[in-house]
Amino acid sequence: MNDMSWGTLADDKAARLDEAARNGLGKIVAADQAETLLVSVLRPNDRICIEGNNQKHADFISEVLSDVDPEVIHDLHVVQSNLALPQHLDLFEHGVAKRLDFCYAGPQGIRMAQLIEDGVIEIGAIHTYLELYARYFVDLTPRVSVVAVEAADREGNLYTGPNTEDTPPIVEATAFKSGIVIAQANRIVDRVPRVDVPADWTDFVVEAPRPHYIEPIFTRDPAAITEIQILMAMMVIRGIYEPYGIQRLNHGIGFGTAAIELILPTYARDLGLLGKICNYMSVNPCPTLIPALESGFITSIHSAGSELGMEDYVAARSDVFFCGPDGSLRSNRAFCQLAGHFSDLFIGSTLQIDTAGNSSTATSDRITGFGGAPNFGCDSRARRHASDPFLQAAREETGQESPQRGRKLVVQLVETFREGGQPVFTERLDAWDIQKRFGMDLPPIMIHGDDVTHIVTEEGIANLLLCRGPDEREQAIRAVAGYTEVGRRRDPKRVADLRRRGAVRYPSDIGIDTRLASRSLLAARSVRDLVRWSGGLYDPPARFRNW
């Protein structure tokens, strides 16, 4: 054959581990030796993942890494889903990292845009979650990964706690391609409550001086839910969940879907829908789900992450949530994304929608990325199992009684205007300008128009499945765009025709009296109400306690 070596990665890993050993490091590394560890096992141009999720972040290691000498460690290629903290970007400003493949940069979006424009960060691509995890197993396998865990034992067995999130795919890809896995642990214990990552996949454990950063991003205070959001929630239940019989679904995390959750025990129950809708959900343990769950609406929930304060409640409802033998939640963003992708319906919000139904959360001064919405919010064309909603949607779309394939329902839930009078509906998405400004190959569209089946606004429901051709879709979208420019340019005659065919439905068409949209419909009107519904098990973070 030939004399090529086929174990160079393993040899290289061994050399790096040797260097760490020569520098006096064992498997458990003290916080003040973290920099020595990083300098021992990292090489310039390495691909690195420093676990940054939607919620938990290996923030201590990020901080240490951004302070290493860029003469020694430079041009790192960062491959991680979220960049939410300032130190994630400091890494690039200090010259330690250069290239970036990521999914979401919410709070750092403005600074990110600036650093890209200044040439400090080179973007490989902005991915969806599943896409980036997939590439860990194709051409973006990390050489070194740092994961954030709740606890580790002295052998290196890791317990992630309820926020497992991205840890499994990161560790799997790194450990099984001769990469180096480092854990940032909140505490070292004699015995972990459960083994989420076995010791022989872990190379080092750093005992962090403080618990890793974690963000309660899915907590929506019922006190802030408006009557308009309640009206739209009524329309979703009456106009979509009930007629299609939606049992398996994924909710976004905005106030709109929180309103739906909070009127299940009142409005939906009065309609006789208990047991008929919202049985199986792919969604984080959002506190606003508590009243519906306690009322018997939800049979099962799989979660991408956890939510601060929900730990005890979730552990006490293990029939509904996926929990380990230790009793605590086991979340997993990759599997939750898969579960949501193959469910019957996705509903979520966005910042802009154009007349073709394309939506985007990118506005001209910031680069935020996509997160998981594109995988949840697209037709699952590989799906082969049928269900009533899947078939009904396809019948509506094709006009055939026995369609060849099914159709997932993808619903966009938006008010026509955002706060400050910004219209959501627009003739042209900012995404096109962003593409041009940053020289992107594709415009950052979150959900493509041809994946969307329904747009719900306070004005009504556009059912795009019943539209024949782009002109009809455009008129149906204008019909629910209210008093925005886009809405005022509708053709009343064509809208009347679409309304007759059910492609546009106003509240009165589905038996909703808009005046009844009242906060008294909410099963919980405050965070305190949620605590009561939970029997005291929900323990909200301080910022949500105002009593």
Place this chain on the structure above:
Amino acid sequence: MTTLLEFEFDNVKRGNTRRAAQIVGVVGSGQLEVLIEPAELDGKCEIVVETSAQGFDEIWRSVLDDFAAQYPVADLRISINDGGATPAVVNLRLQQAIAEVLDV
């Protein structure tokens, strides 16, 4: 700074309003207060908007045109005190207010 907008609609239908004036809503950011009262206006409906948001005159005109077409009520004065409400909130409050003076 606030802007004052005045609208007038010639309505065909005679009012069958209750006599008492009604207030619906509260002023606040993104909210509005609607005072609706019967008045001798020679068959017209008069709507006055005091708003803190600038540059939305055309949208107000559209919203109120649609409202007047839906509820062609004569001899009615509507005063709106607006804290930057969206058209959706304006519509909801107007509908709630008109229900208070009409039996609709």
